[in-house]
Amino acid sequence: MRGLRVDNLESVYNKAVTALSGVSLEVPEGRIVALVGVNGSGKSTTLNAIAGLLPGDPQAVTGGGVWFDDERLDGLPPHEVVRRGVVLVPEREKIFETLTVAENLQASVAKGRDQAARLAEVFELFPDLVPRKASIAGYLSGGQRQMLALGRALLCYPRLLLVDEMTLGLAPKVIAELLTRLVQMRDGLGISVLLVEQNVTAALEVADYGYILEKGRIVFHGTPDKLRSHEDVKEFYLGLGVAGARSYRDVKQYRRTRRWWG
Amino acid sequence: MRASGYFKTRYDFDFGFWETPFRRFWVVAGLCGMVAFPFSVSGFWIGVVNLAAIAAIGALALNLLVGYTGQLSLGHAGFLAAGAFTVGILVGQWSLPIWLTLPAAIVVGMALGVLVGVPALRLRGIYLSISTFAAYFVILSLVIEYQSLFSGSSGVLIPAPQIGSWIFRGERSWYFVLMALVGLATLLCLNLKRSHIGRAWLAIRERELAASALGINVSFYKVMAFVISTAMTTFAGALGAYYAGFVSAEAFTFLVTVEYLTMILIGGLGSVLGALLGALFVTVLPFLVERAVEVLPVPATFKTHLFAVQIGVFAILMLGFLMFEPRGLVRIWGRIRAYFELWPFKYRPLQ
Numbered sequence: 199m200r201g202l203r204v205d206n207l208e209s210v211y212n213k214a215v216t217a218l219s220g221v222s223l224e225v226p227e228g229r230i231v232a233l234v235g236v237n238g239s240g241k242s243t244t245l246n247a248i249a250g251l252l253p254g255d256p257q258a259v260t261g262g263g264v265w266f267d268d269e270r271l272d273g274l275p276p277h278e279v280v281r282r283g284v285v286l287v288p289e290r291e292k293i294f295e296t297l298t299v300a301e302n303l304q305a306s307v308a309k310g311r312d313q314a315a316r317l318a319e320v321f322e323l324f325p326d327l328v329p330r331k332a333s334i335a336g337y338l339s340g341g342q343r344q345m346l347a348l349g350r351a352l353l354c355y356p357r358l359l360l361v362d363e364m365t366l367g368l369a370p371k372v373i374a375e376l377l378t379r380l381v382q383m384r385d386g387l388g389i390s391v392l393l394v395e396q397n398v399t400a401a402l403e404v405a406d407y408g409y410i411l412e413k414g415r416i417v418f419h420g421t422p423d424k425l426r427s428h429e430d431v432k433e434f435y436l437g438l439g440v441a442g443a444r445s446y447r448d449v450k451q452y453r454r455t456r457r458w459w460g
Numbered sequence: 461m462r463a464s465g466y467f468k469t470r471y472d473f474d475f476g477f478w479e480t481p482f483r484r485f486w487v488v489a490g491l492c493g494m495v496a497f498p499f500s501v502s503g504f505w506i507g508v509v510n511l512a513a514i515a516a517i518g519a520l521a522l523n524l525l526v527g528y529t530g531q532l533s534l535g536h537a538g539f540l541a542a543g544a545f546t547v548g549i550l551v552g553q554w555s556l557p558i559w560l561t562l563p564a565a566i567v568v569g570m571a572l573g574v575l576v577g578v579p580a581l582r583l584r585g586i587y588l589s590i591s592t593f594a595a596y597f598v599i600l601s602l603v604i605e606y607q608s609l610f611s612g613s614s615g616v617l618i619p620a621p622q623i624g625s626w627i628f629r630g631e632r633s634w635y636f637v638l639m640a641l642v643g644l645a646t647l648l649c650l651n652l653k654r655s656h657i658g659r660a661w662l663a664i665r666e667r668e669l670a671a672s673a674l675g676i677n678v679s680f681y682k683v684m685a686f687v688i689s690t691a692m693t694t695f696a697g698a699l700g701a702y703y704a705g706f707v708s709a710e711a712f713t714f715l716v717t718v719e720y721l722t723m724i725l726i727g728g729l730g731s732v733l734g735a736l737l738g739a740l741f742v743t744v745l746p747f748l749v750e751r752a753v754e755v756l757p758v759p760a761t762f763k764t765h766l767f768a769v770q771i772g773v774f775a776i777l778m779l780g781f782l783m784f785e786p787r788g789l790v791r792i793w794g795r796i797r798a799y800f801e802l803w804p805f806k807y808r809p810l811q
Contacts, residue, residue, distance in 0.1 A: 249673060280675030288673055294666035305663040306674040354675050 200267055201226040201390060202248070202284070202358055207272075208261035209243055209252060209414075217243040218414040220262065225358060230384055230391040232401035232422075234435065235411035241394040242289060244411070245360045248392075249286040250276040266358065283357035289366065292347040295336035299327055302335050302346055306353045313353065319387075320349040323379060341372035348379065358390045359383070365397045373397070377404045398435040402426060410435070498635045506631040508747055509740075513638035514700045516739035517645045519723040520732065521692030524649060526721070527730035528658060529685040530665030531580060532589045537716035538596030539690045541709065542568055543697025545603045548616035548707035558621035562698055569694030570687050572599075577686030581679045596717065604709045615708030618701055634703060641699070642736070645692065649732045652688070661685055665730075722774070726781050728788030737789045745777070746770040 202225040209218040218240045225231045235241050246252050247259050248271065264271040271279055294302050303317060321328050324345040330338065335346060344364055351359055361380070365373045381404055383389045395401035402408055402422040410418040410431065418431065425431050498506050518540060525533050546565040550556040556564075576595050580588050607615060620629045628634055652658045660681045663671035672678050701707045719742055727738025749770045753762050762769050785791055802808065 276672040277675045277677040286673040288670060291667045291669050297662060305659045
């Protein structure tokens with residue numbers, strides 16, 4: 199299969215805390231797939247496991263596997279994963295704050311590739327960065343930082359971007375722009391995206407498919423329409439309560455259904 | 461607003477070396493000054509600048525490791541000693557010529573770089589510093605042992621080096637050789653900085669996680685930084701040994717490491733120009749203090765305790781830089797430059 203396949207991935211922290219218990223998902227080529235869930239549900243762990251950033255101790259992948267174009271990724275060091283075209287845009291610590299924007303963009307080691315041409319593409323995609331090329335990246339606003347992180351990831355020549363919490367702390371207008379850029383990358387450059395989000399409304403707007411992660415398990419998946427129309431997704435992720443205020447009974451009912459899914 | 465400035469019309473220009481006419485002008489002016497210098501001052505000051513040149517190679521090397529890659533090393537004096545004693549042993553035991561001993565010093569440096577760099581993969585921050593500090597003591601005890609076994613306690617004498625029929629003797633001929641070597645080392649550092657290697661080092665210094673997420677092989681580039689840096693350091697140590705005419709383990713105290721760290725701090729961490737300026741500044745300072753004590757009306761105890769005064773001035777300056785201009789001489793120079801570039805305005809216009 200072309201694209202990313204995560205099969206029954208398990209991860210344990212410090213040999214004590216189960217972070218992922220059997221996560222399976224697929225990102226076919228040229229698609230945007232959303233992975234949503236609350237804090238601590240294991241979204242970032244999934245991404246780090248795919249990118250090869252779980253160091254083994256104290257965090258480790260203990261079962262299952264990750265395949266990209268039928269090549270096994272888990273067990274490879276992070277730079278080898280990037281070489282195969284799978285690039286992570288981390289949630290925090292994503293830009294080099296004391297370097298300039300241009301230096302940030304040039305930081306990726308893409309040997310034997312036309313970096314100048316790709317830079318031109320990046321600046322075309324993110325025109326906001328052009329006048330700030332020579333300024334220190336630490337002075338950028340949150341939205342510009344995110345653009346810089348995406349642009350820098352593009353310079354690694356990705357075929358799949360793993361985007362972690364892109365919309366965190368950003369204004370709705372900026373979120374909308376960033377999401378449009380993701381769609382442009384998919385359509386123009388053929389890059390598929392695994393989008394990890396808490397902002398479910400925004401994520402489902404651009405995604406072709408969605409997975410909902412809870413306590414290290416995929417509890418529900420489907421097309422955005424299917425997810426949006428599901429009662430419990432509405433209630434607990436989109437905040438469109440059918441019954442008004444959440445009561446204890448609602449929560450109990452929700453837990454029961456969730457157990458049933460899991 | 462004046463329509464001035466340097467406009468880049470292609471994205472390739474960002475990768476350029478001689479970026480601006482301003483830089484080209486200063487490089488040419490600096491070269492002219494360097495050639496004119498030894499013919500306009502006394503031999504004593506040429507000697508001081510020669511010492512500064514050797515220090516500059518060492519400071520550039522330390523800057524690669526601390527300034528670019530962000531790995532704090534406290535073993536610098538040890539690596540210098542290793543270079544000096546490679547020369548001392550090869551010349552003292554077998555009287556090998558300089559064109560064999562200098563490459564040998566570089567090879568020793570590379571081997572040491574691997575030895576110190578590989579443990580550095582698992583250590584960060586203060587723990588790494590302690591491990592390099594330990595390396596310093598290991599090297600130092602080895603050379604002290606060598607010195608007491610083979611050469612008496614005074615050290616190894618090294619005759620003036622010779623290539624063909626040409627003997628390096630006199631401050632002026634050393635000056636030109638050393639300037640050429642400093643030029644080569646500077647070019648090496650500048651080119652490393654603008655190549656993928658330097659970019660990887662900077663990325664590792666800033667954030668290791670983001671660096672590995674960009675496809676940078678963090679361990680490989682870290683060891684590489686150690687190897688290149690220690691090789692350059694042992695080279696500087698070997699040159700110093702030839703220049704001084706003898707090697708002695710007593711010359712490589714921990715204070716030497718502190719001096720080199722001060723050079724790159726005062727100059728400006730992570731900057732090539734900073735390492736050069738810092739090396740010059742720190743080397744010339746004690747001589748300037750000596751002159752000042754002779755000329756100025758100071759108490760007589762200052763003259764009898766000259767070393768204490770020198771160390772005191774050194775410490776005060778270092779503290780001053782840390783407190784008031786942590787980004788060093790390079791930043792001060794940048795501010796002066798910006799003042800004239802922007803005149804009569806105070807700030808860069810908003811884009």
